């Protein structure tokens with residue numbers, strides 16, 4: 001359930017989608033959902049460029065053999081660097097880096113609030129801006145990773161705000177870019193990555209109710225393929241449906 | 250009654266201030282520019298785009314509070330195709346519309362500057378229900394405020410007896426709206442800010458205040474037909490901008 005290396009338990013090799021080899025950009029590639037996405041994409045033969053905050057020497061053991069760049073997306077320099085290091089033509093850009101804390105506003109600090117809003121909301125806006133040309137060239141898909149908390153969550157108000165901002169931004173941008181770049185917002189439910197524990201969630205029941213990271217990563221990839229709606233939620237139901245029908249949420 | 254309002258010098262904020270001062274409230278205004286009327290009002294100059302300016306506010310407010318009503322009305326807009334928007338504009342929109350009210354709420358709470366029994370009101374936009382192609386960054390920031398207010402509502406009531414609300418006004422006859430209307434727009438159908446201010450001040454309980462009939466109609470349309478509503482906004486605004 002808590003396996004963070006999804007490739008180890010896939011017994012059959014993943015097949016290339018009918019579209020063939022794709023060029024992907026993934027932020028938050030160094031851990032959690034983003035790492036699992038990169039592992040699956042790399043094993044399927046896609047060309048992936050990953051971005052994460054940590055240095056390359058600190059990447060986990062199972063990190064796939066893909067291009068990796070260190071950027072701090074809480075800073076404007078980091079956002080500029082992302083645009084500069086991105087491929088010039090992209091089929092898929094998945095803006096997935098994010099962080100958050102399970103705590104009420106009275107236990108927040110101004111620095112943490114600014115960082116969560118910067119990484120989860122401002123950085124994806126900056127990245128979308130910087131990647132427009134590459135996505136246009138590839139007639140690509142821009143995926144914004146939100147969270148089911150986007151409708152509001154009493155336990156994590158700042159995180160919920162950042163993800164709602166991403167959802168609202170994506171909704172309007174999808175309309176602006178229609179016919180040029182396909183914009184989607186993907187909202188995973190609680191997932192068993194290190195994030196929840198780092199975020200301060202310790203209840204064993206809550207941790208057991210979490211979605212397995214490899215299934216969420218597969219759901220995210222599926223949500224980036226084919227004709228897609230604006231919003232895609234990744235929940236137990238959606239994962240089950242995907243397993244049965246092969247279609248995204 | 251003691252009131253703190255951001256963006257009280259102009260537009261909707263100024264209308265709220267007019268109503269409150271007529272009702273005898275003591276009003277403190279946080280804004281970049283001083284209010285045109287009511288020179289007697291207590292005015293705290295502050296650039297909400299600067300986190301350091303923001304962080305300095307609670308100390309300047311210590312003597313004035315706690316406040317019975319806090320209204321986060323300061324906001325800016327910029328319209329145009331997203332990919333052509335200068336990065337500095339995107340940063341500014343994010344800092345003023347989204348980060349500043351969230352940071353200020355945290356500061357006020359940490360310093361006990363909102364009175365028990367008081368109200369904390371965020372001003373978002375009817376774009377929450379319809380989308381706003383041509384102002385995607387603005388739309389995102391406003392949606393963040395709606396979710397933030399929704400998230401705070403229960404814990405603030407349970408822990409502090411503070412009522413948290415968010416209002417989603419539609420187009421108003423303010424300088425802000427006139428600057429960002431598409432070329433050729435007559436301003437017809439825009440609500441009077443005084444009317445909207447009154448509706449917001451009167452609605453003391455609702456979690457989401459949709460003030461005025463025009464924004465109620467837009468919200469209903471957006472709720473029932475979200476895709477068509479965004480498409481209609483695209484026709485009305487975005488397609489006239491490009």
Ligand SMILES: NC(=O)c1ccc[n+]([C@@H]2O[C@H](COP(=O)([O-])OP(=O)(O)OC[C@H]3O[C@@H](n4cnc5c(N)ncnc54)[C@H](OP(=O)(O)O)[C@@H]3O)[C@@H](O)[C@H]2O)c1
Pocket residue numbers: 027028029030031032033034051052053054055071072073074078096097098099100119145146147148187188189190191192193194195196
């Ligand atoms: N886990 C969940 O329950 C859950 C549910 C819904 C949505 N999500 C969303 O899914 C996305 C991935 O979450 P996750 O669970 O995989 O989280 P995670 O395991 O904590 O991984 C987060 C990733 O984001 C990167 N990151 C964080 N801050 C950064 C910064 N300042 N600059 C650059 N990169 C930064 C991290 O890089 P380093 O590790 O190198 O620092 C890491 O690669 C996030 O957007 C999250 O909000 C998660």
